Amino acid sequence: METVGTLPPQLLRMILSAVVVIAFVFMNGLLLGYLERKLAGRFQLRPGPMEVGPQGMLQMVADAVKLIGKQFIIPRQSSTTLFRLAPFLAFVPVGVSFIVIPLSSKLQVLDLDMGLIFIIAVMAFNMVATLVAGWVSNNKYALFGAVRSVAQGVAYEIPMLLSLVTVVLLTHSFSMRAMVLSQSHIWHVFMQPVAFVIYFIAGLAETHRAPFDLPEAESELTAGFHTEFSGICFSFFFLAEYTNMFFVCSIAVTLFLGGWSGPPLPWMEYSGAIWFMLKVYVLLFIMIWIRWTFPRVRFDQLLNFCWKYLTPIALLNLLITALVVKL
Amino acid sequence: MTTNNGNEKRQGFYLNMGPQHPSTHGVLRVLLEMDGEYVLEAEPVLGYGHRIQEKMGESRPWKGFMPNTSRLDYVGALICTHGYIGLIERMTGIEAPLRAEYIRVITSELNRISSHLLWLGAFLLDLGAFTPIMYTFDDREQILDILEDVTGSRLTYCYFRVGGVNRDIDATFIAKTRAFIERLRSRFRIYHDLVTTNIIFIKRVQDIVHLTPDMAMRYGITGPLLRSTGVGYDIRKSEPYSVYADFDFEVPVGTSGDCLEVYLVRLEEMEQSLRIIEQALDRLPDGPHLAKTPKKLPLPQGDASFSVEAARGEFTYYLVSDGSEVPYRLKIRSPCFSNLSILPELCRDMLLSDLVMVLGTLDLVIPEIDR
Numbered sequence: 001m002e003t004v005g006t007l008p009p010q011l012l013r014m015i016l017s018a019v020v021v022i023a024f025v026f027m028n029g030l031l032l033g034y035l036e037r038k039l040a041g042r043f044q045l046r047p048g049p050m051e052v053g054p055q056g057m058l059q060m061v062a063d064a065v066k067l068i069g070k071q072f073i074i075p076r077q078s079s080t081t082l083f084r085l086a087p088f089l090a091f092v093p094v095g096v097s098f099i100v101i102p103l104s105s106k107l108q109v110l111d112l113d114m115g116l117i118f119i120i121a122v123m124a125f126n127m128v129a130t131l132v133a134g135w136v137s138n139n140k141y142a143l144f145g146a147v148r149s150v151a152q153g154v155a156y157e158i159p160m161l162l163s164l165v166t167v168v169l170l171t172h173s174f175s176m177r178a179m180v181l182s183q184s185h186i187w188h189v190f191m192q193p194v195a196f197v198i199y200f201i202a203g204l205a206e207t208h209r210a211p212f213d214l215p216e217a218e219s220e221l222t223a224g225f226h227t228e229f230s231g232i233c234f235s236f237f238f239l240a241e242y243t244n245m246f247f248v249c250s251i252a253v254t255l256f257l258g259g260w261s262g263p264p265l266p267w268m269e270y271s272g273a274i275w276f277m278l279k280v281y282v283l284l285f286i287m288i289w290i291r292w293t294f295p296r297v298r299f300d301q302l303l304n305f306c307w308k309y310l311t312p313i314a315l316l317n318l319l320i321t322a323l324v325v326k327l
Numbered sequence: 328m329t330t331n332n333g334n335e336k337r338q339g340f341y342l343n344m345g346p347q348h349p350s351t352h353g354v355l356r357v358l359l360e361m362d363g364e365y366v367l368e369a370e371p372v373l374g375y376g377h378r379i380q381e382k383m384g385e386s387r388p389w390k391g392f393m394p395n396t397s398r399l400d401y402v403g404a405l406i407c408t409h410g411y412i413g414l415i416e417r418m419t420g421i422e423a424p425l426r427a428e429y430i431r432v433i434t435s436e437l438n439r440i441s442s443h444l445l446w447l448g449a450f451l452l453d454l455g456a457f458t459p460i461m462y463t464f465d466d467r468e469q470i471l472d473i474l475e476d477v478t479g480s481r482l483t484y485c486y487f488r489v490g491g492v493n494r495d496i497d498a499t500f501i502a503k504t505r506a507f508i509e510r511l512r513s514r515f516r517i518y519h520d521l522v523t524t525n526i527i528f529i530k531r532v533q534d535i536v537h538l539t540p541d542m543a544m545r546y547g548i549t550g551p552l553l554r555s556t557g558v559g560y561d562i563r564k565s566e567p568y569s570v571y572a573d574f575d576f577e578v579p580v581g582t583s584g585d586c587l588e589v590y591l592v593r594l595e596e597m598e599q600s601l602r603i604i605e606q607a608l609d610r611l612p613d614g615p616h617l618a619k620t621p622k623k624l625p626l627p628q629g630d631a632s633f634s635v636e637a638a639r640g641e642f643t644y645y646l647v648s649d650g651s652e653v654p655y656r657l658k659i660r661s662p663c664f665s666n667l668s669i670l671p672e673l674c675r676d677m678l679l680s681d682l683v684m685v686l687g688t689l690d691l692v693i694p695e696i697d698r
Binding site: 040043044045046140141144210211213217218220222292293294295296297298299300301 | 340342348349350364451454455456457458461462465521525527528530531678679680681683
């Protein structure tokens with residue numbers, strides 16, 4: 001009691017949140033990894049992982065243990081410091097951006113006034129990590145992956161932001177909590193279907209998911225920017241990717257799909273969080289579905305699609321929304 | 328190094344693609360000179376899987392080389408063996424019974440379909456779609472099961488004999504094959520729905536390269552690649568071997584010679600193979616499956632050649648004999664070697680992703696190039 005008493009409540013809250021967030025990020029990585037492999041199996045006429053645990057549920061745990069136990073190889077003639085730093089650069093921002101996500105009406109670490117801008121800014125940091133990883137690997141394939149990643153990230157950030165701004169025009173706020181509250185009558189996805197679709201496509205590109213998985217296109221670039229990373233450092237990139245997917249989907253849910261709102265469930269207290277998670281995982285399922293269905297686009301097609309179609313449509317959509325809101 | 332591109336000289340850097348690379352399909356190494364993501368020059372480097380197959384054929388009795396023939400093009404091994412057996416039969420004058428010829432055609436065509444199915448999956452894998460290969464492998468597995476029942480092995484068959492085939496086919500084989508034909512036809516609908524009409528797929532493969540008949544003939548390209556340019560050259564039609572002349576089938580040809588046409592030609596070829604198999608099963612004659620041949624069979628002095636239409640093109644054996652059982656000289660002409668040689672010309676000034684796609688279109692089996 002005394003120790004708790006001496007700690008300022010704000011600090012205690014921060015520490016607790018950090019622990020919960022990190023635990024959640026890892027659990028989400030494990031769950032999503034399992035889900036992806038199991039679903040990929042379903043799409044491909046095979047059962048997926050079956051050996052470790054019932055229905056192969058512990059497969060990801062076994063893989064994590066294997067990856068942690070592996071030797072970490074640093075290529076000769078590469079910058080050791082940066083090479084060690086790169087996985088953390090990829091991993092830390094996704095953990096940080098968690099603090100503004102409202103899981104339910106009471107379950108949110110901190111409701112910033114600038115929540116949306118904060119989350120977008122921190123997520124863009126992922127690109128820096130990819131560039132560093134590709135650059136210090138001293139490998140041409142990795143460099144290709146990094147360059148592709150940056151070009152793709154910069155291009156797709158624009159339609160993504162434009163589509164999000166339309167929602168901001170409707171809610172008059174950047175706070176994630178206000179976004180959810182403003183959807184008590186009608187979800188924004190029904191008012192802004194175009195923005196939602198554009199956001200989701202840009203989100204796929206942002207998280208390097210197929211058909212936009214060019215930075216790690218295995219048939220062209222072996223493994224792209226993380227070719228040289230082994231063991232635990234590889235798994236950090238892996239975790240970062242899955243957590244990024246989670247964020248892209250949870251932003252979509254918060255801004256377009258009503259956040260935690262939904263019919264009350266028997267577990268009243270938690271029904272908000274359950275609805276939120278349910279919606280996020282439905283979107284994640286669609287992401288996985290797309291990945292295992294479509295071939296990969298080519299690099300110039302990817303950029304053309306962004307600059308010639310997505311950005312103009314997003315701009316037009318923003319213009320129309322602005323006019324309607326003003327009138 | 329600098330290359331001439333128009334009048335301006337561009338400075339490139341080298342990128343080694345292979346020998347260990349996911350999309351070179353074996354131990355092929357392509358030395359690329361790149362400018363950013365653009366390929367300035369592509370140079371295939373061979374020899375990582377060389378096994379002196381021709382010399383092996385020249386240093387033992389011809390019978391001993393028979394199993395080796397299925398290790399050349401291991402994806403379409405039966406057709407490969409067919410060429411060698413056909414050559415020996417042509418030299419010694421032994422004729423296989425009609426039933427054996429029909430069995431050869433049925434199994435060869437099944438093997439051709441399995442080879443094309445493998446290509447289809449691998450090609451789409453090169454384009455970044457992971458799922459189709461599981462479907463095509465599922466189909467291919469059925470063929471391997473059918474062939475395993477009759478030949479005893481799943482990949483490197485040694486089934487054809489001089490004067491017939493090793494084992495007769497039975498009613499179970501026929502029933503299984505007929506069921507498979509039904510099944511594959513329904514699967515083609517899935518492939519057409521999910522792949523042929525997919526906008527990303529079409530954008531990736533259409534109009535990237537244009538193979539002209541002139542170019543194809545300069546490099547000696549055969550098989551579906553040549554046919555996609557509009558030249559209807561198929562050994563099964565132009566100089567029919569075995570009993571191919573008895574069957575009613577078409578040789579699908581394309582028009583523009585781009586990768587989409589190659590894809591369509593290969594898909595249509597599978598359909599035509601199914602037609603051949605159906606006809607052969609309907610008209611399967613009775614009789615022995617293996618003619619009586621003497622134990623020791625020296626090859627008469629002289630030379631002969633025999634060509635078959637393998638899954639990737641014209642497969643030719645040329646043999647010079649000095650009258651003994653051991654061939655004096657054995658020359659193998661494999662289609663992939665010629666098909667690969669066009670890569671430098673096709674892939675000049677194209678994106679790396681397209682190079683991977685074109686490499687997939689060529690349908691290379693490296694052990695057949697590196698003999």
